[in-house]
Amino acid sequence: MRVVLGLLLLLLGPCGSGAQGEDGGPGEVGEINTFLEAGPRDEGDEQTEQTTKQTTPDIWAEVRAVRDMVVELQVELRNMEARVKYSEGQVNQLKTELIVTKVHVEQLQRETSVQEIRLTAIESKTRDLEEENADLQTRLSSSESRIDQLERKNAEKPKVAFYTALTEAGNVGPYNTDITLKYSKVFTNIGNAYNPATGFFTAPVNGVYYLQFTVCGSKKLYMAVFLYKNNQRIMYNHKVKEGGELDYFTNSVVLELKAGDEIHLDLPSDHAVFDDRNNYSTFSGSLLFPL
Template identity: 65%
Template sequence: MTGQLYHCSLVKTCNWTMRVALGLLLLLLGLCGSGAQREEGGLGEVGEINEVQVTAPRDAVEEKTEQSTKQTVPDIWAEVRALRDMLVELKVYVEILQRENSDLQTRLSSTERELLVGKSRIDQLERENTVQATELLSLETRLTATENKASDLEKKNADLQTRLSNTERELLVSKSRIEQLERENAEKPKVAFYTALTDAGYVGPHNTDTTLKYSKVFTNIGNAYDPATGFFTAPVKGVYYLQFTVCGNHTGLMGVFVFKNNQKIIYNVEWKEDKLYKYFTKSVVLELLAGDTIHLVLPSTHSVFDDGDNHSTFSGSLLFPL
């Protein structure tokens, strides 16, 4: 649009210049005609003066007319030459303006093409911008959702950290307690034994009460049981669990006494009428002082049976110290 306005202004300038040149030419022609008329009129006036003033010399009039004509003609030609030079300059200026106009037209066309390309690029960028704005909105929505999720995860993580700290403290307490129990357990005496009576078969009946010596020792942790005497001696004060099994394979009485130190605390007996195996098992929980003894006694006229199958046994262990 600006190029078109500039082109119109340039055309108007050229037209105005041509009109000025044409006006100058018309002025030149008018001057030429006016000079000729002055020359003719002067001669007529001289003639009239010659007729009226007979006394004026003829030579003087002719001289004056010649001088006037010589003076007027050179002035006109000088103006004509000046106008011609101006016209040439105007033509050159017009050519320059035309060339500049042509260059401007070329530049204008190039600029308009670039403008069209620019507009097309702007439209493309606007479309891309619209797409990017949509994507940005989608990303912002996703980012908001992600931030909310991250916030929830942070809260959960904080809760887990708290729980983990509590668990770690509890674990430390548990480890400390376990170590304490392990130390106490390590310091705690370990007492357990398991024995069987004999491989000889029948034991008894005897005329007197007889201490049973369980000679087959399978377990004797703490060495609290003595197979040579048949006595279990409590190494520490505590609560002990004791158990015995009696087998009979002979007609008659089968049974045992249980003694704590020299005190009889249990008497278990069975009557057996045939020669088939017969069993009974008893157990007892006793509080013993360090040094207290437990042993089993076979009453007189009673018998028990044992062989390689370990039918009659005696066992015990420390439940906990006191």
């Protein structure tokens, strides 16, 4: 039992009263011997003392080895603590970078959401424009079709228009009977519906026609004209001349005519009209639209 206590003292106090030397001098052995001599000694104790003396150097070697191991462990512990602190610094830095990355990701997510909203709005506007464009294309096609129809109708529509003047001879009349006025100076005769040899305008197609005449007089006489449709008198215009100056009257009609209907102007008996190179007396007409 005393040997065990001596070993414990050696292990617990390698640097206490053992300041005597690294090799474990007489002081350390003396303390053990003194401790062992404190009680009564017998033959067994003497044998134990001899065994202790023999094993003490080995114990000190083990103690020194343990101490060296502890020192190495302390050094390694300090190194590990330094590495842990370095690792903690790296971890903190990574945490900071992670936070920054999260903020950046959140910002990118917000920007992405805004872009998605804008993209959705653009897509909606694009669809609206496409629908509007399709509607415009449909309307354009319809308009083009109508234009084609109108062009075809216009191409098929007969074109009728004439403009004439009476004569360059001066006074015409008075006569004892009514005569048909033959407007011999033809300026326009689209459709060749007016015949200057007879003074008759013949409607080439069914339709509504606009007809106009101007009558000039130079003598102190009545000036007048009859407007006939076939043999039907449609209009009578006259005016009394009071002096030698020229005088005029003008009138017009809109008539529905069938193809073949004839229009002409007659000079009543005892009346006179005047015309010369200035074309004072004229007769004109045109097709407004066919029926």
